[in-house]
Amino acid sequence: MATIAHGTKAPRRSGESANLTPAQRRRAMLNRKGYGEKRRLATAAPTKVFYGVMLCITLLISFGLMMVLSSSSIVAITSGGDPWNMFKRQFLWAIFGLFALLAMYRMPYHHWHRYAKPFLIVSFIMMGLPLVPGIGVTTNGARAWAAFGAVRFQPSEVLKVAVLIYCASLLARRRAEVVDPVRTFRPVILVWLGAVISCLAQGDFGAAVVFTCIVFATLFIAGTPIRWLTFVLSISFAGAVGMILSSSRMQNRMTAFMHLEENKGHYAYQVWQSILSIANGGIMGTGAGQGTGKWGYVPLAHSDFIFAIIAEEFGILGSVLVIGLFAALCYFGLQAAVRSRDAFGAILAGGTTAWLSAQACINIGGVVGVLPVTGLTLPFISYGGSSLFMAMAASGLLLNVARNMK
Numbered sequence: 001m002a003t004i005a006h007g008t009k010a011p012r013r014s015g016e017s018a019n020l021t022p023a024q025r026r027r028a029m030l031n032r033k034g035y036g037e038k039r040r041l042a043t044a045a046p047t048k049v050f051y052g053v054m055l056c057i058t059l060l061i062s063f064g065l066m067m068v069l070s071s072s073s074i075v076a077i078t079s080g081g082d083p084w085n086m087f088k089r090q091f092l093w094a095i096f097g098l099f100a101l102l103a104m105y106r107m108p109y110h111h112w113h114r115y116a117k118p119f120l121i122v123s124f125i126m127m128g129l130p131l132v133p134g135i136g137v138t139t140n141g142a143r144a145w146a147a148f149g150a151v152r153f154q155p156s157e158v159l160k161v162a163v164l165i166y167c168a169s170l171l172a173r174r175r176a177e178v179v180d181p182v183r184t185f186r187p188v189i190l191v192w193l194g195a196v197i198s199c200l201a202q203g204d205f206g207a208a209v210v211f212t213c214i215v216f217a218t219l220f221i222a223g224t225p226i227r228w229l230t231f232v233l234s235i236s237f238a239g240a241v242g243m244i245l246s247s248s249r250m251q252n253r254m255t256a257f258m259h260l261e262e263n264k265g266h267y268a269y270q271v272w273q274s275i276l277s278i279a280n281g282g283i284m285g286t287g288a289g290q291g292t293g294k295w296g297y298v299p300l301a302h303s304d305f306i307f308a309i310i311a312e313e314f315g316i317l318g319s320v321l322v323i324g325l326f327a328a329l330c331y332f333g334l335q336a337a338v339r340s341r342d343a344f345g346a347i348l349a350g351g352t353t354a355w356l357s358a359q360a361c362i363n364i365g366g367v368v369g370v371l372p373v374t375g376l377t378l379p380f381i382s383y384g385g386s387s388l389f390m391a392m393a394a395s396g397l398l399l400n401v402a403r404n405m406k
Contacts, residue, residue: 064381093385097392104396123162172344206374217354285315
């Protein structure tokens with residue numbers, strides 16, 4: 001048998017391609033360019049988990065649009081504006097979000113290995129926009145929005161997806177070195193600290209908490225040693241205490257949380273009015289559109305405190321339905337992570353699930369008074385275009401993994 005010298009390439013056998021039919025040559029070309037896997041994904045039979053995730057997302061978005069119309073129309077009327085304005089904006093963002101969801105779903109998720117780092121760098125650059133004079137917008141004490149004409153968005157929402165993809169990609173590629181603190185743990189921690197510090201610089205404590213949940217989830221799923229996870233929690237706790245002690249706004253929120261009834265006319269006014277609206281709803285609720293809390297009693301009734309309006313108009317039954325949908329989404333997301341074909345898909349699905357579930361719990365906990373108010377929106381439901389858009393994009397990743405799992 002003839003041998004080939006070291007450093008030389010084997011001669012190409014022209015007969016191989018000549019013997020292929022046109023359909024076989026076309027399929028080989030698609031496989032080389034990465035489109036073959038996309039075609040297999042599109043033709044694979046959807047799983048029950050896939051349908052479960054899709055159903056939860058669809059119901060949450062549809063219900064959210066209805067509640068944005070119910071709550072924002074009153075806010076607009078009391079200020080002399082168009083009662084349909086916020087709903088039309090939210091609906092338009094939902095349309096854009098649908099395209100983002102489809103794009104993230106259709107592209108094989110392992111392609112994100114290539115774009116994870118550039119996407120992260122661009123997202124960090126975008127985090128500086130709210131601090132630029134003439135572009136940054138301050139809302140409720142946080143300078144976390146960037147405005148270009150009539151379009152406003154929150155760069156931290158983009159960074160959430162970027163951090164999730166980057167951490168998942170790095171941990172999946174270096175899974176065999178997960179116990180190496182230099183190769184795996186340190187890069188993830190640096191990204192986490194960068195995201196948290198940039199959020200705190202904008203006065204957005206809630207986003208910093210979400211980033212902590214995302215990074216902790218990715219490290220946990222990747223099999224990071226417990227001592228390092230404990231280190232993350234310790235740093236998070238120390239940072240939270242330092243933030244509270246150094247910020248009068250955060251101290252006021254903690255005062256409202258610890259002494260709710262004593263501060264119901266001042267620091268705890270939002271939460272107190274929210275609890276009154278929830279109590280007014282009872283078991284069955286006052287009926288769709290019949291709530292009174294949105295008539296100026298509950299501040300931010302269309303965004304951060306929209307769950308109070310849901311509880312008032314649809315009662316305990318409606319509240320349980322919303323919480324149940326988030327619980328079901330969490331269950332199906334964890335199923336997708338456990339049954340994923342590879343580590344990258346498992347970390348992506350688990351990180352997305354942790355993000356959406358944690359943010360929903362923190363928002364609802366703040367509305368009912370069992371957690372401090374952080375300013376986070378309720379995913380898929382609260383008014384906020386960039387929040388809805390990026391939540392739908394992340395859902396596309398989750399659907400991608402769920403469609404292609406074992």
